Amino acid sequence: MYDLSTRKRTLDLLAQGRSLNSVSTQTGISRAAIRAWQTRLEPLNRTRARPCPRCADVPEKPEQPAAYAYLLGLYLGDGCISYARRGVYFLRVTCADAWPGLIDACVEAMQLVRPANKVFRVQRQGCQNVTCYSKHWPCLFPQHGPGKKHERAIALAPWQQELVDAHPWEFIRGLIHSDGCRITNWTTRLVGGERKRYEYPRYFFTNVSGDIRQLLTDTLDKLGVAWTLCTRKGNPFNISVARRASVALMDVHVGPKY
Structure with a gap:
C-alpha cells in the first residue's frame, strides 16, 4: 500500500x-x-470493509435481515458459492433476462447484505449472473458445501430460522423468484349443457431438493397458506398454491416475476 x-x-x-x-x-x-x-489516484481505503457479523467474538445476525431473508431464498433456488482464491469466495445468483426487475432486486439485496463489496452483473446467454466476492459468504450461508444442493442435507442454522420467522414473506418471495412462478391455469366445465372455460391463477415452486421444498412449505404453513405437493412420474417435484384465498395472500406479498 x-x-x-x-x-x-x-x-x-x-x-x-x-x-x-x-x-x-x-x-x-x-x-x-x-x-x-x-x-485512480487515491488509495483504496482498506479499512472500509465492515466485519462479518457471523465472525465477531459474539456472532450477530446480518444488519439487513429482510434483504438477507430474500437473498437466502434466491441462493437456495438459483445460487451457488464457489471458491475463488486466497480465501475469497464468490456468490452467484443466475437470473433470467426476462425478469429485469428481479435482477435489480437481487443486486439490491446482495449489496445490502455486503455493502462494502462490489456487486457485478455478468451477462450470459439469456441470463445474468449477479455476483459478489467476499471472504464471508460461507459464514453467511452455512448451507454451502461440496456437491449439488439436492444431493446433500439442507437445513437452516438457528439464527437463520429466526430471521426467516421474522421475515417469512421475504424468504418465500426469494424462493418463488428463483425456482417458482405465477401462472394462469384453465379448465372447462359443463354448465347447463354448455362447456365453459374457466381461468384461475396459481403459484408453483419446483425444486428437486426435498429439504428446500420443506423449508418453503413449513414457512407457508406458519402463514396459513394452503399448498399441495405435485409429483412427476411418481416423484415429489412441485409445490402448488391454488386455493383462491391463498393465491390472494401470495399476490399481496409475492406477486409475479417482473
Missing part, C-alpha cells in the same frame, strides 16, 4: 515525459500499479 504523496510523485515523473518502464525501474513500483494510479 503506497500513500498518496508517493503516488503523486510517481505520476509527476510520468508527466515529465518519462516512460512507464523507466519510472517503474527508478521507483521500484510495478507498472500495473502505476497504470492503475493513472485512473
Whole structure:
C-alpha cells in the first residue's frame, strides 16, 4: 500500500515525459500499479470493509435481515458459492433476462447484505449472473458445501430460522423468484349443457431438493397458506398454491416475476 504523496510523485515523473518502464525501474513500483494510479489516484481505503457479523467474538445476525431473508431464498433456488482464491469466495445468483426487475432486486439485496463489496452483473446467454466476492459468504450461508444442493442435507442454522420467522414473506418471495412462478391455469366445465372455460391463477415452486421444498412449505404453513405437493412420474417435484384465498395472500406479498 503506497500513500498518496508517493503516488503523486510517481505520476509527476510520468508527466515529465518519462516512460512507464523507466519510472517503474527508478521507483521500484510495478507498472500495473502505476497504470492503475493513472485512473485512480487515491488509495483504496482498506479499512472500509465492515466485519462479518457471523465472525465477531459474539456472532450477530446480518444488519439487513429482510434483504438477507430474500437473498437466502434466491441462493437456495438459483445460487451457488464457489471458491475463488486466497480465501475469497464468490456468490452467484443466475437470473433470467426476462425478469429485469428481479435482477435489480437481487443486486439490491446482495449489496445490502455486503455493502462494502462490489456487486457485478455478468451477462450470459439469456441470463445474468449477479455476483459478489467476499471472504464471508460461507459464514453467511452455512448451507454451502461440496456437491449439488439436492444431493446433500439442507437445513437452516438457528439464527437463520429466526430471521426467516421474522421475515417469512421475504424468504418465500426469494424462493418463488428463483425456482417458482405465477401462472394462469384453465379448465372447462359443463354448465347447463354448455362447456365453459374457466381461468384461475396459481403459484408453483419446483425444486428437486426435498429439504428446500420443506423449508418453503413449513414457512407457508406458519402463514396459513394452503399448498399441495405435485409429483412427476411418481416423484415429489412441485409445490402448488391454488386455493383462491391463498393465491390472494401470495399476490399481496409475492406477486409475479417482473
